[in-house]
Amino acid sequence: MTTSIRPPFVPPVRGDFASDFLWGSATSAYQIEGAALEDGRVESIWDRFCATPGKVADGATGAVACDHYHRWPQDLDLARSMGMQAYRFSIAWPRIFAKVGAAPNQKGLDFYSRLVDGMLERGLQPWATLYHWDLPQYLQDGGGWNARATVDAFLHYVDTVTRRLGDRVKHWITHNEPWCTAIIGNYEGLHAPGLTDFKTALQVCHHVLLSHGKAVPLIRANVPAAQVGIALSLHPLRPASASLEDAAALARHDGLRYRWFLDPLFGRGYPQATLDQVGAAAPTVEQGDMDAIAVATDFLGVNYYFPETVKDAPGHGPLEAAVAAPPLEAETTALGWPVAPEGLSELLLRIENDYHPGPIYITENGSCYDDEVGADGAVDDLARRAYLQRHLAALKDAIDGGVPVKGYFAWSLMDNFEWAEGYRRRFGLVHVDYATQRRTVKASGKWYGEFLLEK
Ligand code: FCB
Numbered sequence: 001m002t003t004s005i006r007p008p009f010v011p012p013v014r015g016d017f018a019s020d021f022l023w024g025s026a027t028s029a030y031q032i033e034g035a036a037l038e039d040g041r042v043e044s045i046w047d048r049f050c051a052t053p054g055k056v057a058d059g060a061t062g063a064v065a066c067d068h069y070h071r072w073p074q075d076l077d078l079a080r081s082m083g084m085q086a087y088r089f090s091i092a093w094p095r096i097f098a099k100v101g102a103a104p105n106q107k108g109l110d111f112y113s114r115l116v117d118g119m120l121e122r123g124l125q126p127w128a129t130l131y132h133w134d135l136p137q138y139l140q141d142g143g144g145w146n147a148r149a150t151v152d153a154f155l156h157y158v159d160t161v162t163r164r165l166g167d168r169v170k171h172w173i174t175h176n177e178p179w180c181t182a183i184i185g186n187y188e189g190l191h192a193p194g195l196t197d198f199k200t201a202l203q204v205c206h207h208v209l210l211s212h213g214k215a216v217p218l219i220r221a222n223v224p225a226a227q228v229g230i231a232l233s234l235h236p237l238r239p240a241s242a243s244l245e246d247a248a249a250l251a252r253h254d255g256l257r258y259r260w261f262l263d264p265l266f267g268r269g270y271p272q273a274t275l276d277q278v279g280a281a282a283p284t285v286e287q288g289d290m291d292a293i294a295v296a297t298d299f300l301g302v303n304y305y306f307p308e309t310v311k312d313a314p315g316h317g318p319l320e321a322a323v324a325a326p327p328l329e330a331e332t333t334a335l336g337w338p339v340a341p342e343g344l345s346e347l348l349l350r351i352e353n354d355y356h357p358g359p360i361y362i363t364e365n366g367s368c369y370d371d372e373v374g375a376d377g378a379v380d381d382l383a384r385r386a387y388l389q390r391h392l393a394a395l396k397d398a399i400d401g402g403v404p405v406k407g408y409f410a411w412s413l414m415d416n417f418e419w420a421e422g423y424r425r426r427f428g429l430v431h432v433d434y435a436t437q438r439r440t441v442k443a444s445g446k447w448y449g450e451f452l453l454e455k
Contacts, residue, residue, distance in 0.1 A: 002298060009067060009389075009390070009393070011389040011447075011451075012389065012392045012393050012396055012451070013100035013451065013454065014454050015454065016396050017396065018399075020185060020406075021408070022085055022086050022125070022175045022408070023084055023085050023086065023407065023408055023452050024079075024084045024085060024086030024087055024088060024124070024127070024407065024408070024409045024410070025079060025082075025084055025087065025088070025409055025410045025411070025412060025413040025419070025429060026087075026088035026089075026095045026127075026335065026364050026410070026412055026413070026414065026448050027087075027089055027090070027361060027414070028089070028129065028132035028134075028176065028392075028416075029060045029069070029089075029090045029092035029095075029132060029134060030044065030065070030092065030132070030133065030134040030178070030417065031062065031066075031093060031245075031412075031416035031417045031418070031419075032065050032066040032068040032075075032082060032416045032417070033065060033066075033067075033068045034061070034063060034064040034065040034067045034068065034069055034070075034077075034412070035067070035069035035070065035086075035091065035290040036061075036063040036064075037063075038069065039095070039105070039107035039108060039111065040105040040107050040108060041092065041094050041095045041097070042098045042136055042137070042138065042257065042365075043092045043094065043136070043137040043138075044092070044093075044094045044134040044135060044136055044137060044192075045135045045136075045137055045140045045149055045185075045192035046062060046133065046134050046192045047061065047062070047063075047226075048140070048192065048193070049191070049192035049193065049194055050062065051311055055194060055420065056419075056422050057420065057421050057424055058422045058423070058424065059422075059448070060422030060423050061417075062419065064434075065416060065417045066414060066415070066416055066432050066434075066437065067437050069111070070190040071088045071437065072115055072440065073118055075413065075414065075439070076115075076118050076119060076122050076124060076251070077374050077439065078413070078414070078430055078445075079122070079413055080122040080124060080125055080449055081441075082135060082441070082445055082449035082452060082453075083448075083452030083453040084124060084431070084452065085123065085124065085125060085452075086127055086171075086175070087119055087124040087125070087126060087127065087172060087409065087413070088127040088128075088129065088409045089115070089126070089127070089128060089129070089178070090128070090129035090130070090131070090132035091112055091128055091129070091133075091161055092108070092134050092177065093114075093130075093131070093134060093135065093280075094136045094137075094377065096108045096109060096157055096160060097109075097136065097153075097156075097157055098425070099136075099138050100138065100139070100142070100153060104129050104160045107224060109127050109160075109161070112128075112161070113164065113165065116128075116165055116167050116168050116169055116309065117168070117301065119206050120168060125170075125171065126165075126168065126169045126170075127169075127170065127171040127172075127173065127363075127379060128161075128165065128169045128172055128173065129173040129175075129176050129209075129231065129327065130154075130155070130157070130158055130172065130173065130174050130215070131174065131175045131176065131211075132160065133176065133177075133180065133181060133182075133185070133191070133419075135150075135192075139153055140193050144186075144292065145182070145186075145203075145204040145207045145208055146186070146203050146207070147203050147207075147309065148207060150207060150211070151207050151210055151211040151214065154211040154215065155211065155215060155218060157272065157386030158174075158215045158218055158219065159218055159222065160257070162218070162222040162226075166219075166223030166224070166226070167221045169223070169347070170223065170225055170226055170227055170324040171226075171227045171229060171362055172223070172227070172228045172229075173228075173229055173231050173301055174211070174215045174216065174219075174228065174229075174230050175208055175211070175230050175231070176231045176303075176363075177231060177232065177233040177303060177454030178205055178208045178212075178232065178261060179233050179261065180203075180232070180233060180336050181204065181205075181208055182201045182202070182204040182205035182208060183201050183202070183205070183256075186200045186201035186202035186204045187200070190420050191216045191420060193351075198278070198317075198318050199280070199281040199282045199283075202278060202283045203283045203313065204261070205283065205286065206283035206284075206285060207265055209261070209265070209293045210289050210292055210293055211412055212230050212265075212293065213289075213292035213293040213294065213295045215293045215407070216228050216296075216297060217295065227298040227299060228297055228298050229298055229300055229301050229361070230265065230297065230301060230305065231299045231301030231302070231303055231364070232261050232262070232299070232302060232305040233258065233298070233305075233364075234257075234258060234302055234303070234304065234306075234347055234351070235258075235305075235306060235307055235308040235343070235347070236307045236308075236340075236343045236350065237254055237258070237307065237309075237310055238250075238307055238308070238309045238310070238346040238348070239251065239309070239310060240310060240311035240312075240324045241310075245312035246310065246311050248322035249310055249311060249312035249319075250310040250319065252273075252274070252277060252320070252321045253308075253319060253321040253323075255271045255273055255274035255277070255319075256274055256319060257308070259271045259274065259277075260274055262351070262355055262357075264290060264293045264294065265293060265297075265300075266294065266355045266357065267294035269290050270282075274319075276301055277319055278319075280320055281318060285306060291423050297357075297358075298358070298359065299356075299357075299358065299359040299360065299361050299406070300357040300358070300360050300361075301348070301361050301362075301363035302351065302360055302361070302362055302363065303363055303365070303397060304343070304347055304362060304365050304391075305337055305364075305365065305366070306337040306338045306339070306340055306343065306346050307338060307340050307343035307346075307347075307366075309323065309324045309326065310322045310323060310324065311323075311324045326338045328440040332367060333367045333368045333383075333387070334368045334369050334370045334425065335368040335421070337368070339367070339387060339390075339396035341387075341390040341391045341393065342394055342397075344391055344395060344396070344398065345363070345394045345397040345398040345401065347390050348360065348398040348401075348403040348405060349398060349401055349402075351403075352402065352403040352404070359404050359406045360374075360403060360404060360405040360406065361408070361409070362395065362405060362408045362409060362411060363409050364412075364448075365408070365409075366384075366387075366388075366410055366411035366412060366427045367384050367387040367388075367413060367427065368418070368425045368426060368427050369383050370383055370426070370428065371384075371415075371426050371431055371442065372441060373431060373433070377440065378440070378443070379440055379441075379442040379443065380442075380443045381442045381443050381444050382443060384429075384442065384443075385442075385443050385444040385447045387444075388410065388444055388447065388448060389447070394452075395440070412427045412428050412429070413428065413429060413430060414428040414429070414431075414432050414439060415427065415430070415431055415432040416428065416431040416432070428445075429441070429442055429444050429445030429448055430442065430445050442450075
């Protein structure tokens with residue numbers, strides 16, 4: 001299908017979308033909260049990773065970040081001022097349990113309770129992510145997600161949090177991007193905990209998916225009228241060339257990058273061809289696990305940033321496939337990620353066609369540019385504004401094509417700690433000056449506000 005990016009490009013208006021379409025933005029705890037040692041929070045794998053020399057750009061850490069732990073009223077005010085109706089945030093497990101078997105930390109629970117009340121007071125529907133990568137370090141010391149016991153620890157944490165907040169939070173995302181937790185953190189070693197073992201990564205992945213599946217009925221039991229889903233990071237895939245080798249590499253990559261997650265979530269188990277390819281690295285699966293993972297959910301969260309071009313790469317990684325750098329002439333963001341709005345519609349149409357997952361929410365989409373505060377104090381991030389407009393147009397194309405997308409969360413409400421990239425990579429609709437913690441709504445954020453308020 002073609003998208004609406006034909007000259008002259010006309011930015012979408014809110015009326016192009018259904019009146020009950022949900023608009024918001026997203027953040028995660030470790031990326032914004034700071035207050036790493038406050039009110040009983042304990043070390044997470046990201047604190048440890050940041051403290052390991054050479055792992056995070058500029059030696060950055062999330063110790064202060066956007067100081068959202070103290071400044072959240074102002075941040076929620078900003079979301080509201082832009083006309084957003086929903087706010088996706090994550091809960092930091094290390095604020096809730098200081099060790100295995102400990103009583104829940106009331107101060108941590110109280111913080112999220114206040115935060116949720118603050119959202120509701122501002123007309124923001126809370127969307128809580130239960131795991132956005134900040135595993136307590138003490139659990140990593142016991143094997144992390146590679147250990148099946150971490151699934152039980154997660155369920156205990158989920159039970160505690162949903163009991164406390166479930167009277168007000170109805171929308172729950174179990175996990176953010178299991179690919180990143182498992183593969184980037186445990187095989188590529190670029191994220192915490194920084195391991196580089198493929199078998200570990202696949203076992204981690206299995207336990208993360210299992211913990212999702214087991215959490216869903218628990219959340220439903222604790223939360224009247226709960227809506228529960230998972231957020232996956234997905235890319236449309238393109239072959240690097242028309243060669244048979246690249247086509248085969250693409251199929252292998254697709255098996256792990258896409259089908260390894262969606263097939264089991266939608267009841268098909270792990271793809272057999274990929275199981276054959278990974279051989280002895282395949283995870284240990286106990287009886288009943290695949291049924292648990294295949295639990296019905298209320299929505300699928302899709303995080304979309306860019307398409308991947310895949311090439312045959314003999315000797316490279318377990319599947320001998322590699323993601324190729326985009327061609328020099330390709331339009332890219334400051335992170336080198338290709339800008340391809342049509343990839344969003346392509347991806348959504350594929351998911352709908354392959355799985356019919358029911359309601360879909362875009363739980364993240366956004367772009368990184370090197371923003372500067374001008375002499376007039378303004379941040380004219382016109383490239384990010386265009387990225388947003390073009391992706392919303394592509395989203396409308398997908399909806400027109402029959403994909404039941406029900407909402408969109410821009411990544412991110414504000415600049416924040418971009419994991420291994422530290423603070424030098426900015427994704428926010430709002431600029432954060434880390435020296436002063438001053439917030440400035442960028443041109444992209446102003447446009448989003450005008451779009452949402454139909455100005
Ligand atoms: C996603 C993460 C999110 C943010 C964006 C840029 O993979 O979920 O926390 O870092 O990328």
